[in-house]
Amino acid sequence: MRPTGRSSRRARMADGAVDDAGALGARPPWWRRHRMDDIQRAAVVGFLYERARIGSPHTRSFIILSLLSSAIAAMGLLLDSAPAVIGAMLLGAFITPLLAMAGALIQGWVQRLVDAALMVALGIAMSMTAATLVGVVFAGQIDRAVLPPLLLSLTRPGLLDLGIALAAGVAAGYATMRTEAAGALSGVAVSVTVEPPIAAMGLFLASGRGEEFRQAALALATNFGALVLGATVSMAWWGFADRDTRGTARQARVGLIAWVVLVGAVAVPLAVYSRNVIRNTAFEQEVTSVVGTWDPSVRVVSLDASTTGERATVRIDVTGPRRPEPAWRLAELLSERRGERVEVLLTFTLAQEDRAVSSG
Structure with a gap:
């Protein structure tokens, strides 16, 4: 007698159960959720x-x-x-x-x-x-x-x-x-x-x-x-x-929710700060490039540049063998390139070299 569709499905399920039972000692796949005893x-x-x-x-x-x-x-x-x-x-x-x-x-x-x-x-x-x-x-x-x-x-x-x-x-x-x-x-x-x-x-x-x-x-x-x-x-x-x-399940839920909220509260200022850091870092790289055009004789010692998109501030410390070009020229070059008002605070250190040879 030919088995019906329902009995055939039951047979396949039984076979699957036997297969699973025979594999109880087998190690589960790595993606399967682990249960501790x-x-x-x-x-x-x-x-x-x-x-x-x-x-x-x-x-x-x-x-x-x-x-x-x-x-x-x-x-x-x-x-x-x-x-x-x-x-x-x-x-x-x-x-x-x-x-x-x-x-x-x-x-x-x-x-x-x-x-x-x-x-x-x-x-x-x-x-x-x-x-x-x-x-x-x-x-x-x-x-x-x-x-x-x-x-x-x-x-x-x-x-x-x-x-x-x-x-x-x-x-x-x-x-x-x-x-x-x-x-x-x-x-x-x-x-x-x-x-x-x-x-x-x-x-x-x-x-x-x-x-x-x-x-x-x-x-x-x-x-x-x-x-x-x-x-x-x-x-x-x-x-x-x-x-x-x-x-209690309520204590566990409240604790987890509170911690997620805490991490979310930290993530908000981080997102803002990350955006500002990326923007300011790009601006500092731009300032370094413009300094080479402004006065090729100087070397940048330290640089701190920030921008809001409408107003920018540059604090720069340079050194060189002679007095550099005026700071207002650097501010104008940056302003022309960026299309925003730029304030430059420049500190310059004269690099002098004195060489001597003994007479003896």
Whole structure:
């Protein structure tokens, strides 16, 4: 007897069930969502929340590492030494409480969220103290008009910084949840640590640079918010959520929404600032090109140019073997090219060379 269409479909479904049953021991495809079992989840929870609270046996190590890493980062920023800053980031201990905050947001664990946040606040306080002391000792290095490029970059946060921190948070969450990625934790720590902006804040605080301090604080808020958000998404996707141990669903939703709003609030000024930085950087390149036409004999020492689209300001420091052309000519050249009013503030340093040969 020929089977009907319905019975044929049932037969195929049964065959598929047998195939699936026979493949239960097979490893699922990499794109399939991972589910943690109770033992794995308990191991992650024990690792994170035992370390992410003040008063635990790990608090002393956290404080010492925060002080040392920030001091190294501060000196590396003053020396414009990327290896020193990377070494400081590897020492930083912020990764654990940041991930603990992400897990607490997923599960709605209010007390654990508070404990981890207090741990982060303690680390920031210790790190800023160390960096400020370095700034006081080496105040002469940050009193100069031109900041080292690494230190200067921390005063110019943008949407790219937000994206990097978000991706790093996802990587940190993945490395924590998947044991096969545990070896990537050291690389993740380089990206996710918040030590460089904290060190910059301490240096600017010691030197009284209020504007730069605020910009470094914005960089810190960017990294901090995006890291936790990225780690929250990653840990939730790879199976950290557990209804049996979760607080109320309302607490979890409120916490996550509040954090998303916080990151969104940081992203708005970053978007504006990024647009201004891109526009001003293009303007500075244009000024450098025009200076060669204005007076080929001078060399640009420092340049700070900004524009609103209607009015532009150029602060330029040049040096040369003779007095340069008048500043108003440079302003006119820029105004003709850009079609806006340009104000030029020029500082000139005479470069003299005196050569002598002994008579002996």
